[in-house]
Structures are given as structure tokens and as C-alpha cells.
Amino acid sequence: MTVKEMNQIVLELVGLTEMSEDSGIVFDNGKEIKKILAGIDMDTSMLILAKQLGFDCVAQHHPAGIINANTFELFGRDHMKKLMECGVPINVAQKLAYKNSDVRKRGMHSRNRTQMRDVASLLDICDVAYHTPADMLAERAAQKKMDALMERNSRCTVQDVIDELLTIREYAEALEGQKPEVWVGSKESFAGRIYVEMYGVGAPSPEEYIACSDAGIGTFVGMHATPEVIEAMKNHGKSNLIIAGHMASDSLGFNQILDAWAAKGIEIVRIAGIT
Numbered sequence: 001m002t003v004k005e006m007n008q009i010v011l012e013l014v015g016l017t018e019m020s021e022d023s024g025i026v027f028d029n030g031k032e033i034k035k036i037l038a039g040i041d042m043d044t045s046m047l048i049l050a051k052q053l054g055f056d057c058v059a060q061h062h063p064a065g066i067i068n069a070n071t072f073e074l075f076g077r078d079h080m081k082k083l084m085e086c087g088v089p090i091n092v093a094q095k096l097a098y099k100n101s102d103v104r105k106r107g108m109h110s111r112n113r114t115q116m117r118d119v120a121s122l123l124d125i126c127d128v129a130y131h132t133p134a135d136m137l138a139e140r141a142a143q144k145k146m147d148a149l150m151e152r153n154s155r156c157t158v159q160d161v162i163d164e165l166l167t168i169r170e171y172a173e174a175l176e177g178q179k180p181e182v183w184v185g186s187k188e189s190f191a192g193r194i195y196v197e198m199y200g201v202g203a204p205s206p207e208e209y210i211a212c213s214d215a216g217i218g219t220f221v222g223m224h225a226t227p228e229v230i231e232a233m234k235n236h237g238k239s240n241l242i243i244a245g246h247m248a249s250d251s252l253g254f255n256q257i258l259d260a261w262a263a264k265g266i267e268i269v270r271i272a273g274i275t
Helices: 003-014 044-052 071-085 090-097 101-107 115-123 132-152 158-165 206-214 227-236 246-262
Strands: 024-027 035-039 057-060 126-129 181-184 193-197 217-222 240-243 267-271
Touching: 003 024, 003 126, 003 132, 003 246, 024 115, 035 044, 035 246, 044 057, 044 115, 071 090, 071 101, 071 206, 090 206, 115 126, 132 158, 132 193, 132 246, 158 181, 158 217, 158 240, 181 227, 206 217, 206 227, 227 240, 246 267
Parallel strands: 035 057, 035 267, 057 126, 193 217, 217 240
Antiparallel strands: 024 126, 181 240
16 A cells, blocks of 8 residues: 555545645655554654664654644634534634634744654655544544433533543543543533534634633533633633543544554554554
8 A cells, every 4th residue: 555545545534635734644755555653643763763673654643744834724724613513603713713823823934844754755764644634533433422422311420421431442541640531620510512622733722612611512522721721611610621631532533544554454553652
């Protein structure tokens, strides 16, 4: 299988017509791919290790090496979409999602975006990165569980949400200290409408969470949250926040991509944070 064929499998798996700006092919030498070394976070040392061990390709979740200068545009577009899914009016969603676009654009100005590509080229080993596609798959899998829970029990609690998350292998097998936890609210709180928030390049701002809470979301399930988000949500006092875990959530999505490649005969070795 070629890297281009692997890329097409990801598009079809997620249902995208174009690859998201933070994902895709970092370096392709055009050779057939038989063995992949995959991890949540990979760097140039992992490229060297993979080459020494006879792998044809490194696959990473976090997008080190993606050189697309317009990656910042993905944040606003996806956050606006998700705000509207929660019931936030389109005019409010737009203003919240694009509030810091200039800051994010300037943040890309000084980044070293060619390091992974250049080292992969010198080593003659392929490198791919799939961030948003994997996060979208994770979100869908977790949201499906939450929808089923709400259908079974309209008065489910935050504890019920955590118990349901733990029926997913990646969460059940997460390292101690990285399993699903309640960060805002209590285990006895009624969950209300549950919304899983896992893709969009970065987590929502405090203002985004509050807008979604005011629109009717009772419990958010996310990967991570800043102290500012936690404080704002506690002060707002309407919704619960469950942090499912970053590595486990990333694994939940990325494993689906790796499994799809494995089904085509590629040997996959998982390291570096994959549950």
C-alpha cells in the first residue's frame, strides 16, 4: 500500500472529501508501506528509531511536521460548527469561534514546520500525521455511547456518564491518573444533555462553554480543560464537565485509523501514548 492510498482510507473512514489542514502526508518517498511505527506524539528521534528497526513509515496523531500555514483556519471553522450543534445562534457562534483568529495566525509565523519532513527525507522514511480526523472518530464513538445512555435513562447522572465511558476499552485501560474524571460538578449531578467535545484543533474557550451551557448542554465530555475554563464553568454553575482523558481519547480515534490500515495488510506497532 502507498501513503496516498493510506491517506484515502482515512478520508473515506471519516467521511471527508478533503484532508483537514492539520493532517495528512508529511513526507512520501513513493515506496510501498508494509510496516508502520505509530504513536500519539512522535519526533525526529522516532523517525531514526523507525528507520533502524526496519519500518517503512511513522504515523503520528499530533501533527508535528504538518507545514500547512492555514491550519489556524480549522479552529474557527470547526468551533463555529460545534457551537451551532449545541444550539448557539449562528451570529454568536461566529463571533466566539473567530474571536482570536489573528492571534492563532500569528502563532504559526515562527513555528519550525519543516523539521519532521526534512529528517524523514534524509532518512528516506515516510511520515504521516492525522489529528482532526482521529479526533472526529473519537468524538463520534464517545457521543454514540452518550446518546445511547440518554435514551436508556433520561435522568442519568455524571457517575452514569463515567461508567459508560469506562465500557470503552481505551478509557478502561488508561493509565491510573488519566481515566475519566469529574472536573466541574459532582458525580451525583444529573447529566442533562450530554455533548462530547473532542475535535476542533483546541478545546473551547470559557466563553464558548458558557454559550453552549446557556443553549442547553448539561454535561460536557472533553479531553482536557484549562484552569480558566474550570473556574468559569464553576462560577456559571449550570453544567458539568467530565475530562475523559487526553491520551485515551486520542487513542480511541487514532486506533480506528490504524485498524483500517491493518485490515489492508499493513503491520502496525503502537507506542508513545497509544492505549
